[in-house]
Amino acid sequence: MTAPITGLRVSPEISRPFSPREFAARLRRVQAEMTTRELSALVVTDPANMYYLTGYNAWSFYTPQCLVVPVEGGPHLFARAMDAQGAHYTADLGPHQIHGYPEELVHRPDTHPMVWVTKTAVGLGLLPTGPGSRVAAELDAHFFSPRGYLSLQEGLAGAELVDSAELINWVRLVKSPAEQHMLRTAGRIAEHAMRTAIGAIEPGRRQCDIVADIQRAQTSGLNGLGGDYPAIVPMLPTGATAGTPHLTWSDRVMHSGEAATIELAGVHQRYHAPLARTLSLGPPPKHLVDCADAVSEGRDALLEELRPGRTAHEVHAAFTREIAKHGLTKESRIGYSIGIGYPPDWGERTVSLRHGSETVLEVGMAFHVILGMWMGTWGYETSEPLLVTATGPQRLTNVPGGLTIKT
Amino acid sequence: MTAPITGLRVSPEISRPFSPREFAARLRRVQAEMTTRELSALVVTDPANMYYLTGYNAWSFYTPQCLVVPVEGGPHLFARAMDAQGAHYTADLGPHQIHGYPEELVHRPDTHPMVWVTKTAVGLGLLPTGPGSRVAAELDAHFFSPRGYLSLQEGLAGAELVDSAELINWVRLVKSPAEQHMLRTAGRIAEHAMRTAIGAIEPGRRQCDIVADIQRAQTSGLNGLGGDYPAIVPMLPTGATAGTPHLTWSDRVMHSGEAATIELAGVHQRYHAPLARTLSLGPPPKHLVDCADAVSEGRDALLEELRPGRTAHEVHAAFTREIAKHGLTKESRIGYSIGIGYPPDWGERTVSLRHGSETVLEVGMAFHVILGMWMGTWGYETSEPLLVTATGPQRLTNVPGGLTIKT
Secondary structure (H helix, E strand, O other): OOOOOOOOOOOOOOOOOOOHHHHHHHHHHHHHHHHHOOOOEEEEOOHHHHHHHHOOOOOOOOOOOEEEEEOOOOOEEEEEHHHHHHHHHHOOOOHHHEEEEOHHHOOOOOOOHHHHHHHHHHHOOOOOOOOOOEEEEOOOOOOOOHHHHHHHHHHOOOOEEEEOOOHHHHHOOEOOHHHHHHHHHHHHHHHHHHHHHHHHOOOOOEHHHHHHHHHHHHHHOEOOEOOOOOOOOOEOOEHHHHHOOOOOOOOOEOOOOOEEEEEEEEEEOOEEEEEEEEEEEOOOOHHHHHHHHHHHHHHHHHHHHOOOOOEHHHHHHHHHHHHHOOOOOOOOOOEEEEEEEEOOEEEEEEEEOOOOOOOEOOOOEEEEEEEEEEOOOOEEEEEEEEEEEOOEEEEOOOOOOOOEEEO | OOOOOOOOOOOOOOOOOOOHHHHHHHHHHHHHHHHHOOOOEEEEOOHHHHHHHHOOOOOOOOOOOEEEEEOOOOOEEEEEHHHHHHHHHHOOOOHHHEEEEOHHHOOOOOOOHHHHHHHHHHHOOOOOOOOOOEEEEOOOOOOOOHHHHHHHHHHOOOOEEEEOOOHHHHHOOEOOHHHHHHHHHHHHHHHHHHHHHHHHOOOOOEHHHHHHHHHHHHHHOEOOEOOOOOOOOOEOOEHHHHHOOOOOOOOOEOOOOOEEEEEEEEEEOOEEEEEEEEEEEOOOOHHHHHHHHHHHHHHHHHHHHOOOOOEHHHHHHHHHHHHHOOOOOOOOOOEEEEEEEEOOEEEEEEEEOOOOOOOEOOOOEEEEEEEEEEOOOOEEEEEEEEEEEOOEEEEOOOOOOOOEEEO
């Protein structure tokens, strides 16, 4: 029933960003963890996890797709038939490890692609059925719907289906040297995009024109180094709307005397370096200056703690202790793990820098430390993408911190 | 337990694109359908459906959120605490209809935001519990995870939880005059973006620089008319990779003699007009010309059928009949319903123009007719966003059809 495989296996036009050796090492770590958890197979639906294990990279996650990872042997990728060719080009998988489901299964009320996928994977011996075996799936991934889950469960005919609890996301936490290189490169693009944004924000310009400048910097990248699409579009909350973080741009014009927060990312080979700053057009009000100064002190204090051996909790505590001296509190987390990102999020959904988080920091972890103070009718936001090294945090970008003032 | 509501209820900086009367009419249609299906409540997680019913618009769908629609009375929105303020700004809801869940619930292994949301909604009398009542949820929506679903189910304590089967998506199928205006405006931006793309593709230019030009056209829009972010980034499969549809750009340079397919959308107030063309840099090979000509004939034939009273099946049949005369077949659907879009998709997930689809076309429906011929190592793609009117299809864009040749 698998659609015929046509065309080239490998395109001369697509270079794969990681070596087969790197993918093999990643798979080994995932399968070791599966063994520990007594899992026969893992069904991977998070595009970032599929990319991590195979390099598969396409905007195909809007229809059901998954990677089935047996506890021994190679993983198999299942996607819509029209996307199978793209998988041959980008994924470090043999031709027989890629399966396209029939086009007629898309958006049907009477059946779901995961029925076909499960049946095929069972037939290939990748998924066990019946009581006594255990399969994990990513029950909180963005592109795994309840219908997909129920179809998988039914096809397993009694095999236990459990939550992977972000198994692969946690394996991704410590970055290899090759991944650290990707993050540093993403940081260069982020820096370029932020400098472009700061230059572009002027009184009289429309938000949408400013965002277009930012996007050009993100997409064109630098000389000899093209940019990739970010998991989240540039955010530019301005004026009163800066009091809430996730509103996107409009075509209203910027005014003298108002402040804008800018949140964006530089992206290279799907690795993200997010970066935020707040810019005041003209002299800022005292409450904004005071808030920015307090946050800068909090940032310096937390950076002292962001080193191997400390916990996420300790990093957070250093920040809250410092801003409390200025009468400030922050309810939401102050950062999270970063690496590979696909829409709608560039976070890894693992470590949050917050109260009670007992993860111990290690060399090779990467975080987006984001200090957003959303005060209802105004806001201040600043952030840094950082790599944990033996000697402390390494900044991935170099843009002056604190409040940016343009007069 | 709801986070305190702070700040302004309505921002002078955000204009709401639809009238309260329009939202009331939409809610009435949805609740009428709920009555027919004997549903006590509907849990809405598709951002496009949340926007359709309330106008809520923010990049907040990467953490769990939903709109709970009781069969009688107003809907209530549940989102992360930091996003509640944005909901006050953008949604046509009273202050007591917006609830922010505590920040500490984000990305936790031991509990899920939907546990809190379900409990709160039950407490407010929005969701029934216990046997005998029926609640629907969107079991194939992109941002409703199995963990969210299982949390909801547990909180309903025996009330039946069924699939909404895209209830709201189907209500969205016929567009109001105000929505048709949004689509026409989106069409103007799509046309501008495609003309920009055709101008930008030149030998020696990097794909990423061409995409940056396209994004500027999409985001800046036109004079006096800003653009919005598309649900899918611009696609530019080129050379051999044009044989598969969903690969994104790279930084490789365009060459004379190769063909690129361009797929993009113009967006206005979240309404999407997608548009695709194929461009040959230099004289095209005969197989590409022949394919384009056959597809043009197929397109003309199907447009004759795209009118009130015909079925989606008949539209599809007209196309396949025509291209069969040239020895061509196409496995995948030739179009789908469009309107509101959020990443990762601009389709409505309802009507597909394909064999066996018995939906009868009506005035006010809108389709993206996309004729993609992915031939393994090369491809041809052309599309039109169209509105069904009493007299036949109305094109939302005006860009010459057929193969575009630049010499």
